[in-house]
Amino acid sequence: MEQRKVMINVRDLNKSFGDLHVLKDVNLEVHERDVVVLIGASGSGKSTLLRCLNFLEYKQSGTITIDGKVVEPENTDLNKVRQEVGMVFQHFNLFPHKTVLENVIEAPLMVKKVPSDQAVQEGRALLKKVGLADKEDVYPSKLSGGQKQRVAIARSLAMKPKIMLFDEPTSALDPELVGEVLATMKDLAREGMTMLVVTHEMGFAREAADTVVYMHDGKIVEKGNPSQIFSQPQNQRTKDFLGTIL
Amino acid sequence: MPDIGHFIHVFIDSYPLFMKGLLLTLQITVVSVLIGTVAGLLFAFFKLSNSKVLNAIANVYIAVIRGTPLIVQIFFFYFGLAELGISPYWCATLGLALHNSAYIAEIFRGSIQSINKGQLEAGRSLGMSTSLAMRRIVLPQAFRRALPPLGNQFIIGLKDSSLAAFISSSELFNVATTQGSRTFEEMTYLLIVAIYYLVLVLLFTLLVNKLEGRFAGGDE
Numbered sequence: 001m002e003q004r005k006v007m008i009n010v011r012d013l014n015k016s017f018g019d020l021h022v023l024k025d026v027n028l029e030v031h032e033r034d035v036v037v038l039i040g041a042s043g044s045g046k047s048t049l050l051r052c053l054n055f056l057e058y059k060q061s062g063t064i065t066i067d068g069k070v071v072e073p074e075n076t077d078l079n080k081v082r083q084e085v086g087m088v089f090q091h092f093n094l095f096p097h098k099t100v101l102e103n104v105i106e107a108p109l110m111v112k113k114v115p116s117d118q119a120v121q122e123g124r125a126l127l128k129k130v131g132l133a134d135k136e137d138v139y140p141s142k143l144s145g146g147q148k149q150r151v152a153i154a155r156s157l158a159m160k161p162k163i164m165l166f167d168e169p170t171s172a173l174d175p176e177l178v179g180e181v182l183a184t185m186k187d188l189a190r191e192g193m194t195m196l197v198v199t200h201e202m203g204f205a206r207e208a209a210d211t212v213v214y215m216h217d218g219k220i221v222e223k224g225n226p227s228q229i230f231s232q233p234q235n236q237r238t239k240d241f242l243g244t245i246l
Numbered sequence: 247m248p249d250i251g252h253f254i255h256v257f258i259d260s261y262p263l264f265m266k267g268l269l270l271t272l273q274i275t276v277v278s279v280l281i282g283t284v285a286g287l288l289f290a291f292f293k294l295s296n297s298k299v300l301n302a303i304a305n306v307y308i309a310v311i312r313g314t315p316l317i318v319q320i321f322f323f324y325f326g327l328a329e330l331g332i333s334p335y336w337c338a339t340l341g342l343a344l345h346n347s348a349y350i351a352e353i354f355r356g357s358i359q360s361i362n363k364g365q366l367e368a369g370r371s372l373g374m375s376t377s378l379a380m381r382r383i384v385l386p387q388a389f390r391r392a393l394p395p396l397g398n399q400f401i402i403g404l405k406d407s408s409l410a411a412f413i414s415s416s417e418l419f420n421v422a423t424t425q426g427s428r429t430f431e432e433m434t435y436l437l438i439v440a441i442y443y444l445v446l447v448l449l450f451t452l453l454v455n456k457l458e459g460r461f462a463g464g465d466e
Contacts, residue, residue: 056367083373093368097386107372110382152368159372 005032005068007163007194008053013062015045015052022048024218026062030163033192037205037226040215041241046198049215050165053196054087067162083111086156090168092148094140094155100127101136104155112159119158126154130184146177150184157188164188166197182208202246206230214238256434260425264442267421271446274335274407274417278342279400285343286350293355304351311348317409319345324413338410338417346403353399357392358384390461397454401447408443418442 008030015023022045030036038046051057053064055071055078064071071081095103104123108114114122127133130150140148149169156164166185170178182204189195189208199205205212205226212229214222214237222235230246233239292304311319320341327337361384369379411420422439426432 054371056370079370079373079375082371085371087368087371089364089368089371091362091364093362093364095365095368095383095387097390106382107369107374110378111373155372 004034006030006065007032007034007067008196009063009065010049010053011063011065013049013052013064014060015048015057016060022218023052023059026218026220028213028220030194030196032194034210035189035195035197035208036211036213037209038196038198038213038215039200039202039205039241044215045218046215047167050087050167050196050198054082054085054165056087079111083159084162086159086161086164088149088152088156088164088166088169090171092140092145092152092172094148094152096140099137099139100132100143100151103140103151104158107155108158123154123158126157127151129157129187130154131180144177145173146180149173149181153181153184153188163194163196166195166199168198168200170199170201200245202230202242214241216241253434253437256431257438260421260435260438263421263425264418264438267416267418268442268446270335270415271404271407271417271419274339274342274410274415275400275404278339278407279346279403281339281343282346282350282399282403283396285347287354289347289351290354290358293351294358308348308351311345316341316345316406317412320409320413328413334410334413334415337413338407338415342403342407342410345406346399349399349402350396353392353395354388357388357395360391361387393454393458393461397451397458400454401450404446404450405443 006029008028010026010028013023013026013028014021024045026045026049028036028049038049040046048057052059053066055073058073066081067084069076069081071078095106098106101120101123104126105114105116105119108119108122109116124133124136127136130153132147132150132154135143135147135151140151143151153164153169169185170181173181178201182201185195185197185204186208197204197209207226209226211223212226213220214229214233214235216237222229222233222238229238230242233242289304289307292300293308295301320338323337323341323344324334327340328334365383365387366376366379369383370376374382407417408419410417411423414420416424418439422435423432426435429435
């Protein structure tokens with residue numbers, strides 16, 4: 001098997017909010033072009049782990065290596081790191097005062113200083129890719145949840161990140177809109193994007209994941225390929241969790 | 247029964263004088279609200295800052311300004327600055343600006359805090375610095391939300407500018423009191439000046455509503 005680059009390497013990561021110890025000695029590797037799905041009950045630390053990887057939260061101890069570079073928030077230009085690590089949020093967080101296209105081109109224009117013509121051209125291509133080419137002049141308030149999330153994915157991709165983090169991207173959606181967002185994510189996975197996805201969509205995990213990671217109480221309890229995790233979970237906690245949701 | 251014909255006569259006669267006063271009133275109001283807006287935004291940032299020192303400065307400033315009467319502040323400026331050769335117009339304008347800034351600071355603080363934290367996070371996750379995300383993402387939304395209370399503050403500022411009359415700045419209200427005591431027709435001139443203020447406020451309300459309409463849409 002070819003040796004692929006480790007895009008995210010987490011070693012002995014600990015994170016607390018006050019007295020609440022949320023992440024306990026977490027170790028995780030995500031290889032280039034891998035799709036890793038994080039599953040686990042609410043409060044198990046999945047989202048916090050993701051937020052630590054985009055440095056929206058700072059760890060207390062441990063090391064985080066992104067694309068071969070150890071990132072210490074104190075002495076790293078986090079804005080540069082974040083340009084490489086896209087993030088899609090549960091509640092979309094689109095910019096309501098900007099149109100769909102403006103949402104997508106904002107960061108390329110303002111952060112990367114991409115010329116306006118080029119940004120617009122690339123933005124339109126991304127909107128086409130997520131199936132929203134006809135919505136570029138619309139404000140987010142006029143979109144359905146599924147459309148909003150697809151714009152959010154396009155907005156993130158506009159920065160040409162090497163890694164995409166998805167924080168429960170379909171949890172705020174009506175059931176009938178989940179499919180379109182998952183389809184967009186599967187396309188992305190097929191194209192070889194390195195993805196770390198927190199989700200409750202086991203169907204997506206089964207179909208698209210290379211590795212499924214089960215977290216419980218701030219620890220990674222079990223990881224393996226989807227058939228392994230879903231068919232023969234080793235750990236009793238994993239069995240219990242899957243028993244409750246499948 | 248007041249004589250309507252006489253009232254209209256006085257109204258037309260005093261029109262040039264009142265127009266001069268009106269211009270001064272507008273000038274005091276607009277300049278003081280503009281200065282107050284800039285200072286208010288600054289103090290709003292102080293209040294939202296992580297620095298305890300800046301928090302304390304803003305808190306003390308707002309507490310003192312909101313806790314003392316405007317007329318006292320205007321006289322403070324008048325007796326404090328007139329000696330330095332600063333005109334009553336500027337004393338009144340600065341006093342009003344100071345006063346407005348404390349209220350406007352709270353308006354901005356509230357509207358900035360009302361913007362969902364996810365907006366700043368989304369900006370940062372795209373590689374924006376905090377200040378860029380503030381400027382491009384949070385503040386434009388906060389300004390829209392601040393528009394109605396800012397309009398309200400402008401109206402209050404417009405009417406508060408009448409206090410400048412007490413330091414002999416010849417704005418609207420000063421014209422009314424001088425004319426009133428000169429002719430012993432206080433009630434007539436008070437009624438006239440009330441009409442001027444009312445029309446100004448109504449016109450301004452219309453303008454704010456237009457602005458709000460224009461900025462509507464594109465909300466969450």
